[in-house]
Amino acid sequence: MGSHQEGEENGGAAATAAEGQEISAPGSIHGFESLHRLLEANLKPPIFQEVSRLLLGLNCGRPLQRISLPMAATTLSEAHNFDLQAFCFHADAELLRQPQIVRVGLIQNSIALPTTAHIADQKNALMQMVKPMIDAAGASGVNILCLQEAWMMPFAFCTREKRWCEFAEPVNGESTQFLQKLARKYNMVIVNPILERDVNHGETIWNTAIVIGNHGNIIGIHRKNHIPRVGDFNESTYYMEGNTGHPVFETAYGKIAINICYGRHHPLNWLAFGLNGAEIVFNPSATVGELSEPMWPIEARNAAIANSYFVGSINRVGTEIFPNAFTSGDGKPAHSDFGHFYGSSHFSAPDASCTPSLSRYRDGLMVSDMDLNLCRQLKDKWGFRMTARYELYAEMLSKYLKPDFTPRVIVDPMLQKRK
Ligand SMILES: NC(=O)NCCC(=O)O
Numbered sequence: 001m002g003s004h005q006e007g008e009e010n011g012g013a014a015a016t017a018a019e020g021q022e023i024s025a026p027g028s029i030h031g032f033e034s035l036h037r038l039l040e041a042n043l044k045p046p047i048f049q050e051v052s053r054l055l056l057g058l059n060c061g062r063p064l065q066r067i068s069l070p071m072a073a074t075t076l077s078e079a080h081n082f083d084l085q086a087f088c089f090h091a092d093a094e095l096l097r098q099p100q101i102v103r104v105g106l107i108q109n110s111i112a113l114p115t116t117a118h119i120a121d122q123k124n125a126l127m128q129m130v131k132p133m134i135d136a137a138g139a140s141g142v143n144i145l146c147l148q149e150a151w152m153m154p155f156a157f158c159t160r161e162k163r164w165c166e167f168a169e170p171v172n173g174e175s176t177q178f179l180q181k182l183a184r185k186y187n188m189v190i191v192n193p194i195l196e197r198d199v200n201h202g203e204t205i206w207n208t209a210i211v212i213g214n215h216g217n218i219i220g221i222h223r224k225n226h227i228p229r230v231g232d233f234n235e236s237t238y239y240m241e242g243n244t245g246h247p248v249f250e251t252a253y254g255k256i257a258i259n260i261c262y263g264r265h266h267p268l269n270w271l272a273f274g275l276n277g278a279e280i281v282f283n284p285s286a287t288v289g290e291l292s293e294p295m296w297p298i299e300a301r302n303a304a305i306a307n308s309y310f311v312g313s314i315n316r317v318g319t320e321i322f323p324n325a326f327t328s329g330d331g332k333p334a335h336s337d338f339g340h341f342y343g344s345s346h347f348s349a350p351d352a353s354c355t356p357s358l359s360r361y362r363d364g365l366m367v368s369d370m371d372l373n374l375c376r377q378l379k380d381k382w383g384f385r386m387t388a389r390y391e392l393y394a395e396m397l398s399k400y401l402k403p404d405f406t407p408r409v410i411v412d413p414m415l416q417k418r419k
Pocket residue numbers: 149227228233260261262263285286287288291292
């Protein structure tokens with residue numbers, strides 16, 4: 001990983017410019033860690049700049065800038081072989097408000113031990129593996145950090161075997177305690193997405209994000225609203241649709257919310273966090289290339305634009321092999337893995353700009369400064385809230401929810417109706 005110079009524009013992924021010679025890793029794109037790096041190595045600089053403008057947009061009229069991080073962070077990334085990238089989203093200067101700059105981090109990780117290892121060992125190894133990335137975030141002065149969905153376990157839901165429920169832990173369980181110490185040490189808000197066991201409600205299991213404040217306190221939790229029933233994502237076998245609605249957590253550094261994984265396919269889910277005033281929405285995820293990669297760069301970015309907030313998208317990395325083969329009723333032969341979790345964590349901004357993605361196959365920490373003033377500036381510019389005509393949709397939805405609803409279709413009288 002090379003160093004990032006202040007003011008270096010988004011073509012600065014020279015970090016891995018030697019990637020042409022890189023040994024092809026599983027999950028790489030023809031030997032490259034990301035599309036951005038592949039393009040940079042293969043296009044002439046002026047063409048690459050123009051392609052980057054079209055793919056990543058402009059922030060305040062300029063290509064997104066990379067920022068440099070302290071040597072302590074880059075040293076950790078080299079020693080522990082994780083991708084480290086850092087950017088800065090600006091906003092225009094205002095006369096009455098000071099800039100509200102917050103430094104935000106996203107961590108993507110693979111599993112640390114085979115899925116056959118003892119559960120306690122897997123959890124301990126994961127904490128040890130993720131710690132250098134959290135330390136790098138701390139050394140970089142990150143204010144708010146979010147980990148990936150169910151980061152304390154392999155994404156075993158594809159198997160439908162109930163033994164994986166043993167990974168579930170209470171809100172104040174070992175991962176929260178581990179992160180609380182780090183939150184205090186680095187004065188950092190940390191979002192901890194886990195499989196939760198709600199011991200006070202009959203051991204119910206949820207897919208939950210715990211928001212830990214910068215004093216190590218638990219600010220609150222959010223439980224995943226929408227559960228996938230697609231392909232191998234048999235998550236409804238394990239936990240129920242969340243009962244926490246769309247909370248926004250006012251932290252020392254800004255108003256944040258969490259839209260867990262599959263919730264990103266639901267525009268109303270994004271909207272509800274926006275209506276509650278979120279400035280940054282995290283989307284901790286676990287998804288594989290074959291299923292969703294074409295959607296990945298679109299949905300979060302669209303949500304950031306439509307709702308005038310920042311989005312931090314995080315996806316796990318690697319291929320996780322399970323001891324027993326499984327099928328998912330989709331006609332595919334029995335298999336022992338989901339496919340490749342493609343990482344590619346990134347930030348999207350309300351002005352339609354976005355960062356390049358982290359590696360498609362390595363663990364990584366993505367850092368970005370963001371001036372939260374950009375949220376209101378984009379609301380003023382585009383007026384999406386003011387032009388939204390919510391009353392039309394409230395009425396439509398209330399009709400749709402009634403059992404006697406019939407779709408309002410006006411049929412061309414000239415149409416020969418097929419029987
Ligand atoms: N974890 C999860 O919700 N995955 C669903 C797959 C997807 O939405 O891409």
